[in-house]
Amino acid sequence: MTTTQPGSRPLDAAAGTVVYGSARGTGLLAAVVLGSGIAFLDSTVVNVALPTIGRDLGASFAQLQWVVTGYTLALAAFILVGGSLGDRLGRRRVYVWGIAGFAVTSLLCALAPTADALVAARVLQGVAGALLTPGSLAVIQSSFRPQDRGRAIGTWAGVGAVAPALGPPLGGWLAEVDWRLVFLVNLPLAALALVLTVRFVPESRDATSDGPLDVAGAVLGVLALGGLTAALVGTGGGEGGAVLQAVVPAGAVVAVVAGAGFVWWERRARRPMVPPSLWSSRTFTVANLLTLAVYAALSGLFFFLALQLQTSLGYRPVLAGAAALPSSVLLLLLSSRAGDLATRTGPRLLLLVGPLVAAVGVALLAPLSAGDSYLLHVLPGVLLFGLGLALLVAPLTTTVLAAAPDRLTGTASGVNNAVSRAGGLVAVAALPSLVGLGAQEYADADALTDGYRAAMLVCAGLLVLGGLSALALPRRYADCAPRDERTDGRTGAGTPAP
Structure with missing residues (x-):
């Protein structure tokens, strides 16, 4: 059944009413998790295949860098546009465009005859990914009942965390057969995501966006x-x-x-495209600053931990990549529960405790050096860090989206994704020089260990600052929303603004 809002195209009446755990809710979550998961997977799955790609295509080192960077650059550059287009043209429609575009560009990557052609296809793939990533969250926020959104976002975050973690081992396995399979594997996944999206995802859009783009x-x-x-x-x-x-x-x-x-x-x-009124919300601004700190720490940790495990502890690349997998497992198991708990109790406590628990995990990993064992010296820190992430990721994302008007969920998601990616890029770009690591020190176990320990302390500090910033957030999700769109925290029913 569809309904029409003044000045808008027909919308599905199920928008904003989908129940978590229902047949439609399960199908909808499968659609958005699968679609966005492909984009997350491609951010890491290609890295392990780069040596094979280089040999087969005769690529230079700089060209191989651009195989990764071209995707990252396009994804980050267009992510605001992707979120805004969903609000304006229809969130399901733009999400479908993103899935279809990702499938087509994945095929172009697999068929690339030269390194330059592969780089060009990866750039286009990043543009398609920019439609998928904010679109998936916007679909959840606009489709589920208010009281179910936290749990739904938690499920999305938990399953989404597994995709990039599976990238290195999956990429290594496929590259041993043929590196082109790294891209071809996206096609059946995208086809299934398209079918599920058309079948289960209701359409929604900003009914006030009738003017020109x-x-x-x-x-x-x-x-x-x-x-x-x-x-x-x-x-x-x-x-x-x-x-x-x-x-x-x-x-x-x-x-x-x-x-x-x-x-x-x-x-x-x-x-x-991004109304300045979004930033007039203290909740939206503080939650994005928290996002910046947390994702900078997250990227810094994984970057330096992988280096330390390989250079100082002698891990193989695949084992170093798998070392942090338990944190992703915790995200998968606990994120939906954390999202549900935050919906009932409010986000502030979890957004305070989560980063502090993660900071303790990072501090436990800081002394790591040659000769240390995985079970005694790596796993405890990884588990605590993962527990902290599981407590904060879903409530943080839900807080950002709750602080924006429902009509701007795509834009808010695009902003938050841009902030998280900027935080990760800043950490990887700035931390090495900040802790005194140059090109030569990366191969020197002693020099790397000193820099690694300093970087871990910086990451722990960022998490502590992020957690303390949560004290400026409201206690309830009902108080996060704009004053004219606040809901009752117990039932999700709309109430007049005070």
């Missing part, structure tokens, strides 16, 4: 995020990354100029 805002946003990402990735390009290093000054200039232009334009545009 904010083209100027979209272009400035892409340039700002793309320039920032290029500069940060180039800073962390390391040895052999001359191509990446060359774009650092240009990327920084573009990011600053376009970012300033974006802020100026959005404050004056009649229908801005």
